[in-house]
Amino acid sequence: xxxxxxxxxxxxxxxxxxxxxxxxxxxxxxxxxxxxxxxxxxxxxxxxxxxxxxxxxxxxxxxxxxxxxxxxxxxxxxxxxxxxxxxxxxxxxxxxxxxxxxxxxxxxxxxxxxxxxxxxxxxxxxxxxxxxxxxxxxxxxxxxxxxxxxxxxxxxxxxxxxxxxxxxxxxxxxxxxxxxxxxxxxxxxxxxxxxxxxxxxxxxxxxxxxxxxxxxxxxxxxxxxxxxxxxxxxxxxxxxxxxxxxxxxxxxxxxxxxxxxxxxxxxxxxxxxxx
Amino acid sequence: xxxxxxxxxxxxxxxxxxxxxxxxxxxxxxxxxxxxxxxxxxxxxxxxxxxxxxxxxxxxxxxxxxxxxxxxxxxxxxxxxxxxxxxxxxxxxxxxxxxxxxxxxxxxxxxxxxxxxxxxxxxxxxxxxxxxxxxxxxxxxxxxxxxxxxxxxxxxxxxxxxxxxxxxxxxxxxxxxxxxxxxxxxxxxxxxxxxxxxxxxxxxxxxxxxxxxxxxxxxxxxxxxxxxxxxxxxxxxxxxxxxxxxxxxxxxxxxxxxxxxxxxxxxxxxxxxxxxxxxxxxxxxxxxxxxxxxxxxxxxxxxxxxx
Numbered sequence: 007x008x009x010x011x012x013x014x015x016x017x018x019x020x021x022x023x024x025x026x027x028x029x030x031x032x033x034x035x036x037x038x039x040x041x042x043x044x045x046x047x048x049x050x051x052x053x054x055x056x057x058x059x060x061x062x063x064x065x066x067x068x069x070x071x072x073x074x075x076x077x078x079x080x081x082x083x084x085x086x087x088x089x090x091x092x093x094x095x096x097x098x099x100x101x102x103x104x105x106x107x108x109x110x111x112x113x114x115x116x117x118x119x120x121x122x123x124x125x126x127x128x129x130x131x132x133x134x135x136x137x138x139x140x141x142x143x144x145x146x147x148x149x150x151x152x153x154x155x156x157x158x159x160x161x162x163x164x165x166x167x168x169x170x171x172x173x174x175x176x177x178x179x180x181x182x183x184x185x186x187x188x189x190x191x192x193x194x195x196x197x198x199x200x201x202x203x204x205x206x207x208x209x210x211x212x213x214x215x216x217x218x219x220x221x222x223x224x225x226x227x228x229x230x231x232x233x234x235x236x237x238x239x240x241x242x243x244x245x246x247x248x249x250x251x252x253x254x255x256x257x258x259x260x261x262x263x264x265x266x267x268x269x270x271x272x273x274x275x276x277x278x279x280x281x
Numbered sequence: 282x283x284x285x286x287x288x289x290x291x292x293x294x295x296x297x298x299x300x301x302x303x304x305x306x307x308x309x310x311x312x313x314x315x316x317x318x319x320x321x322x323x324x325x326x327x328x329x330x331x332x333x334x335x336x337x338x339x340x341x342x343x344x345x346x347x348x349x350x351x352x353x354x355x356x357x358x359x360x361x362x363x364x365x366x367x368x369x370x371x372x373x374x375x376x377x378x379x380x381x382x383x384x385x386x387x388x389x390x391x392x393x394x395x396x397x398x399x400x401x402x403x404x405x406x407x408x409x410x411x412x413x414x415x416x417x418x419x420x421x422x423x424x425x426x427x428x429x430x431x432x433x434x435x436x437x438x439x440x441x442x443x444x445x446x447x448x449x450x451x452x453x454x455x456x457x458x459x460x461x462x463x464x465x466x467x468x469x470x471x472x473x474x475x476x477x478x479x480x481x482x483x484x485x486x487x488x489x490x491x492x493x494x495x496x497x498x499x500x501x502x503x504x505x506x507x508x509x510x511x512x513x514x515x516x517x518x519x520x521x522x523x524x525x526x527x528x529x530x531x532x533x534x535x536x537x538x539x540x541x542x543x544x545x546x547x548x549x550x551x552x553x554x555x556x557x558x559x560x561x562x563x564x565x566x567x568x569x570x571x572x573x574x575x576x577x578x579x580x581x582x583x584x585x586x587x588x
Contacts, residue, residue: 015395015397018392018395018397018400019397019399019400021392022392022393022399022400022403023399023403025389025392026403026406026407029385029389029407029410029465029468029469030406030407030409030410032410032418032421032422032425032433032465033409033410033413033417033418033421035421035424035425035432036417036420036421036424039424047430048429048430052432091315092315092316092319093316095311095312095313095315095316096312096313096315096316096317098312099308099309099310099312099313100313102309103308103309103312105306105309105310108309111313111317114317114320114321114324114325115316115317115320117320117324118320118323118324120519120522121324121328122522122523122526123526124526124527124528124547124550124567125328125526125567125570125571126323126324126327126328126331126567127550127551127554127567128331128334128550128554128560128563128564128566128567129326129327129328129330129331129334129564129567130323130327131554131560132330132334132560132564133326133327133330148322148323149323151319151323152319152320152323152324155316155319155320156320159316184305184308185308209412212414213413213414213415213416213417214414215414215415215416215529215533216528216529220551220554220555231414231416234416234417234420235416235533238420245424245427245430248420248424249420249421249424252416252417252420252421253417255414255416255417256413256414256417259412259413259414260409260412260413263408263412264405264406264408267405267408271473
């Protein structure tokens, strides 16, 4: 980088802060509103003066919301575990073996990433209806696998490529099978990346709306995005509660992304990603 | 340490047995098989099924199971003016979204392409709109634009862009506003991509341009822009595909209204299945979407520079 004067840098930093603030203020406003008393939201001006957790207490006391929270956790964790369990061996095979159809399989998996859920919504919903799996978390988990699996394979492959083959060869000589070598040598070395892709899969499932909307109608299997919509529907609703529910959905996604940003950003750019 | 211990403790007989179950030649297929199965079940099979379904005659109120209908859905589709209007809207939406994204992302990326701590922190937190789920953004923006409580509504009202009721109740205003929100959501992704491209431009190119007497504007036009052009086109295409297939944002914010103003093809397709109960017709819409998108993508890729 070329050298610039300190005052110029300072001015650019100040501009950056203003621009980023303007870009993020719609999201910050959701968080702020979730901790303001309802009377302040409707007529208290722009600057928050009083704080309250009454909206969180109110929605966490609602049974449908708690059921949705539980369902979202079940679906998200299952999706994270299955995605990782499928992606790890697939990435290892793509990285370490030369086999017929390798490029075809790689393209097929990456191609799935480029396909938006809406493009397969109609046939998937009809198929799932015909096998009688509408209103089940199983069907939702299965469709959510498409959200993170391709990028997980792609990212893990990149990390495995970077590990010297000699490490595994040593293990093979010691009497390990190929799978044993993967499990004992490769998996521990790329553990942060594995946790990152699992997290990524969880987060994508946690906020997913379209498939849940199309597949789930019964309240006992609804997930959080549908429950948030449910908070909104009645004639009288509280903006504070809707924003508190929104924060509960958004915060895990934001925090986990910021924690694993370094592992994720490269993978996102490599494959493009569903938003 | 622990690794070595485990390896030595492992019984020696295990290896030949595993090889008998799955010889090395088949092992990679066994390892990649489950992932390929999921890709087939979630992408390939539904796409083929959509094609088959689109050739059926299936109006669920009249018959419970599909019968062969040939091109009946495609004939209906050709004369469905409301659907073509939604296709037209979707192109405006897609191009509008990408224009907003490029217009916001390019200056921001140039601003963040520095080594200061502020710039580094900013390029992390800028991802927030991208990682926040649509359901939260949709309700958040409805709140911000609400005529009773929304601060952005108040701002638009002062600027004369919104009347007494929310901009979301005005067909043109709602469409323009949600396009802007759609672009705002995708901007961080493009910023990060452009930033990565900017960082990979060798300093020598700028030095050479400076020696030739190029000013900042000329350096941007002749050095920076050509180097990041392909990134903008490729990522713009990815974002364009996502925008073309938008459903969440316009559905959550306005349910396709007011007066169909935000009814994109995705929403028309959703309504065809879930409100009109015509899954075969919806399948035909999704096939046409895919074909049109494929052609548009090929045209877009021609914009790439060849080195």
